[in-house]
Amino acid sequence: MSSKGARTRVTDLHLLSAAEAARWIESGRISSEQLVSACLAQIRAREDQVRAWTFLDPEHALGAARAADARRGLGAPTGPLHGVPVGLKDIIDTRGMPTEHGSVLHAGRVPLADASVVTRLVAAGAIPLGKTVTTEFAVFGPGRTTNPHDGARTPGGSSSGSAAAVAADMVPIALGSQTNGSTIRPAAFCGVLGLKPTRGLISRHGLLTLSPTLDHVGLFARSIEDLALLLQVLSGPDAADPATLPVAQLPFQSVAASEPPVPPRFAFIKTPHFERAEPETHAAFAELCQRLGEQVEEIELLPFAESAWHWHQTIMEAEMALQLEPEWRSGSAQLSATLRQQLERGRQITALDYQRALSSIEPLYAGLAELFEQRYDAILTPAAPGAAPLGLHSTGDPVFCTPWTLCGMPAISLPLLETPAGLPLGVQLVGPRSGDARLLRTARWLCARFAEA
């Protein structure tokens, strides 16, 4: 979490945060080519075990880095990510680079246009380094990525490769997505920062659509400063995604970097599914709450909220059934059995149940929003039931992400805890809609508090 810049040698450039790297490139201390070379060297060193990438063309990336260096050398204006490499989940369209959605049905697909987030990254000077492994259509069917902390364990999903690549120091920042727990869960399992911003803050145009209601872009980094920088670059309305909010650009970086005027207060919510959490999670959160003392209070969800998981499943499966209907119709045999079953369940859902689920979101959020109006800065809850499970046949359980994703609230996973065996355990903080900047500020405060100990 802390700045590693002061003691970084040229061979360790892959350890720089994106913000640091951009500053060093801007000042001429290093070149983009040096940075990209260091990241590619780290990928060569670790990729055999981690398997985070589904497409990587080192020469193309180095060419882009050299072009960025040349533009800077000519005095052309540079953006806040000038020369910095970024990993992109393989459901994010990239012009001229394959985007295969984790399915043989889309093998070899090369989009004609960049997703809006890619356009924004490139405009900010970033170098799309390559495409990272996703589960099958960003749902449950695992990809081939392993957990950088233990190759026998899942990295989590569906943004498996993006989380693992950032955790393995292959790239400072990467993009993923979240429709249930696809950013928070792999961030927690891999021990990096994961942010699912407020619904509508970042355009999803050019991403695989699973659920127009629930899909979000997700961000991975190793520092809060980098998450704020990514929000600054990526957020804003986009006519191509009508769900983007028509709001003014917020000063994410300065708010995230500031001190809270008073120590933040946390509402610890176990959810009705806390019994599914591992004993290690129970113990770690008990200790965390003890350390936070009066700044944390345990809050129970209203009984009404206990249906949130059902509503989420109804919306996600009904919408997936429409969005993946072409694949279901023409390539059903190439889908995993789990996905086929989900699509078949989705096809049976009535418009009545679907509308009921949709119309439950606002009343549910109204109840949660009261927590923030009253006294709390953030909801505190596990990011996942425990550390990354053993085995690569599953990417783990998104149960602790569901209600916040359903409500479109910003959520962040912080790698603050670990199991006795040294595996990362994520702490999830959740804020009110559009409270992304303050959520980062609260997260930074909590990380600093832990660094002191």
Next chain:
Amino acid sequence: MSSKGARTRVTDLHLLSAAEAARWIESGRISSEQLVSACLAQIRAREDQVRAWTFLDPEHALGAARAADARRGLGAPTGPLHGVPVGLKDIIDTRGMPTEHGSVLHAGRVPLADASVVTRLVAAGAIPLGKTVTTEFAVFGPGRTTNPHDGARTPGGSSSGSAAAVAADMVPIALGSQTNGSTIRPAAFCGVLGLKPTRGLISRHGLLTLSPTLDHVGLFARSIEDLALLLQVLSGPDAADPATLPVAQLPFQSVAASEPPVPPRFAFIKTPHFERAEPETHAAFAELCQRLGEQVEEIELLPFAESAWHWHQTIMEAEMALQLEPEWRSGSAQLSATLRQQLERGRQITALDYQRALSSIEPLYAGLAELFEQRYDAILTPAAPGAAPLGLHSTGDPVFCTPWTLCGMPAISLPLLETPAGLPLGVQLVGPRSGDARLLRTARWLCARFAEA
């Protein structure tokens, strides 16, 4: 359509338009009490036959008129409808005045708060005169209103009473609603102006919700100036109706009153259902097109658009099934057989079909919008298959309203044609979304052109 002000005697005040009446009250030429008295006298004269009102308290209305006169006498600021009576369809909530949705299930229901449109009318100085007859839940089951032109014929529906009251000179302006053809059709049958503005222009908060996707507020008047005045008073964002558009207030009145810079051009669209139109409609539109000469061209809908009627029905019935579920569950025996069948069909619709229908709206609109970008000012089409049918068992066929309602486009019915027997035949003009002001300008041009002849 033309101003009757110059030759209006005090006993004829009920013939004034709302705009004229407001000017006369503002100038002190008449009082609100005189105007309301004249309207009440006209109601006494015609209500036995027309049966437009479901609630009317003459003393209360006169009291409100006297209070308006007193406020003006004290020099208090007055709004653009100061002292002018308005009729309100009985699905529009009025604080302290019954709102029964045309169903015995809501007999005696008195809302605690005004609908947003009522709040805006009252803030503009208008006097809510009373509540007008609606069909059962604003769907097909007829109320007891008759057509002012012929008591043996339907006034159309579902905004039956509002259309008939304005047509019978009982009130200069009235509000209704439209989910399919519930404003345009009764306006056409009763020979008055009816406007269904762009979706999102007027808040629906406090109206019975049948279909959040398709419901619109509808406006009735006897002059285009009054429709522009109503738009000015009623349009604008409302946090209580998230579908309202965050757009600046447009100068509806000045645009509607202006001359088109060049004579407008019309796209005559018969729709795939023109064979359902009466021979009289065929003849009248042939003559109309001949009179317009080069300013009109016949345009065929794309084959894709032929599903618009199916999509509309899917959305409306699926959404009604949710919105009227309480009534269906607890009062099914009190519903008409037609409505019960509709709700039962709605309960069977799958989320897949419902989403397909919803996601067809934008591609359908994109095709229609091209007409306006290319060369046409308005679509020209019948408002209904013919004049008001004989009998009160049905309110007629909304078939010529469906695609424009589905797309949320502004539509107006103009009483420009008539059958050989002298019954009104409506001409419907349809504009692009947010083109309401220019649609009124085009409509005024067409009315003036006819007045010349």
